[in-house]
Amino acid sequence: MVEEEELRSFMFLMTYMLLKRRRDINNANVQRRNEIQRRVRHRQYFLQRQRRMLMMMIAGNMPSNARIRTRPWVSTPRTDWWERVVMTEFQPSDWLDKFRMSQETFFYLCDKLRPRLARQDTCFRLALPVEKRVAVALWRLASNIEYRTISTLFGVGKSTVCRCVRDMCHAIVALLSSAYLRTPDEQELEDSAQLFLSRFGFPHCVAAVATLHTAIISPSNNASDYANPAGWLSVLSQVAVNGRGQFWDVCASFPGGTDPADILQNSSLWATAAEGGLSPATLPIFMGKPLRYVLLGETCYPLQSWLMNAYPEEKGRGASHVALTESQQLFNQQITRALQVSEEALLRLRARWQCLSKRNDCGLDVVPTMILACCILHNICESHGDAFKVEWQMEVSESESPQPSHKQLLSTSLDQSHAEDVRNLFCDYFELQNN
Incomplete structure (x- = not known):
């Protein structure tokens, strides 16, 4: 009995000592990690301070005439450039040149994207404000310059620039597609038809379908x-x-060698239009007949009763040639x-966001989302009435990647006879107008 009591006391003592030893080891590990984190923060602080002092010395040794001729926000590589210059010294023309939108539209965009782009501060560093993250991404989309150049300009890492571009594009598509990239309702369809008639003299039309090629670097597979x-x-x-020059349907991410007709026939636009989703329940009257609204397309698309394209310039060859x-x-x-x-x-889109007019060096997993985001940003700028500069178009006309032309589609459509009847109806309309 006595031996059992002694054994029980001994076991209790050993258990207590083991638990105390484990607690001491854990406390020591926590103190060691805290000390390492404190040293890292101090080292980062002193390195940043040393960098600032070096930049101040370089700026102080510059010739006075050079400092006078150069705008301060062009030649001062400081980490506070965003707060010190952009937020206080940028004029309306600067916002338009650098971010391709007005200051009001910029902050409107920031407020809309804040739920997805806001980040929490950590014990190591302060999180970038939403406004700065959006500015970094817009600078990239508008200029297509290298990440390291934007990194030096904004005082952030290259990986941060890449992450800002990726996060903002995904946030725009997730939060703003439902408002700025959607199928129009009946009133919007009627307004678009009126715009096509008043601006271009083409009646009963609500949209034009076109293609956009975005240059990329060589992919690793199936180049x-x-x-x-x-x-x-x-x-x-x-x-x-639509008639206002805004996008309401975008289908991206196809290889450049894909036939445009295949893209159209496998898109939601084809299904919606074929089922009559682009016309009101009560069909509007055209030339005395109820007829669905039509779309316009190039000759690379198949002729449909709801999709009109031009007559081939030659209906045959040799003896069968018919003018x-x-x-x-x-x-x-x-x-x-x-x-x-x-x-x-498309010209205004590529001119405003030059990541679509120059060769895009982003990964193929990012490019489709970037195209959608640029189309949404185009609609936002157009709907807000932001100015568009003609010199942007000149830069696109001199770009290294002019848009290619597609061959005429030779195959007939599934409803060729009815489609021809609709096209003949438009011919009769234009002949009456001409007479």
Whole structure:
């Protein structure tokens, strides 16, 4: 009995000593980690302070005439450039040149994206404000310059610049697509039809379908699939543009060698239009007949009862050659004029966001989201009435990647007879207008 009591006391003592030893080891580990973190913070602080002092010495040794000629926000590589210069010294023209939007639209965008872009401070560093994250991403989309240049300008790491671009593009698509990239309702369809009629003289039309090629770097797999008709590598997108020159449907991420007709036939736009989703329940009257609204497209798309394209310039070859009639030639002239709305919209899109006009060195997992984000940003700027500078278009016209042209589709459509009847109806309309 006595031996059992002694054994029990001994076991209790050993258990207590083991638990105390474990607690002491854990406390020592926690103190060691805290000391390491404190030293890291101090080292970062002194390195940043040393960098500031070095920049101040360099700025102080510059010639006085050089300091006078150069704008301070161009040549001062300080980490507080955003707070010290952009937020206090930028003029309206600076906001438009650098961010491709007005200051009011910029802060509107920041407020909309705040739920997805806001970050919490950590014990190591302060989180970047939402405004600075958006500014970093917009600078990249607008200029397509290298990450390291933006990194030096804003005083952040290159990985931070890449993360800002990726996060903002995903946030724009997730939060703003439902408001700025959606199928129009009946009233918006009617307004678009009125705009096509008043601006381009084409009646009963609500949108124009077009293609956009975005140059990319060579992918690791299936690079030949991304070679477009012009011979360079690209990602192909399909867009639908309304009468205001804004996008309401974008289908991105296809290799540049894909046939535009295949993209259209496998898109939600085809399903919606074929089922009559682009017309009101009560069909509007055209030339005395109830007819659904139509879309306009290039000859690379199949002719449908809801999709009009131009007559081929040659209906046959040799002895079977048939010239176009006067009404058909008039129809081609009118549809070519109306398709200018999509050409102008894509030109303004690529001019405002030059990541789409120059070769984009982002990964293929980011490029489609970036294209969608740029289309949404285009709609935001257009709807807010932000100014557009003509010199931006000159930069696009001199870009290294001009848009290629697609070959005419030779295959017939599934409803060729009915589609031809609809196209003939438009020919009769233009002939009446001409007479």
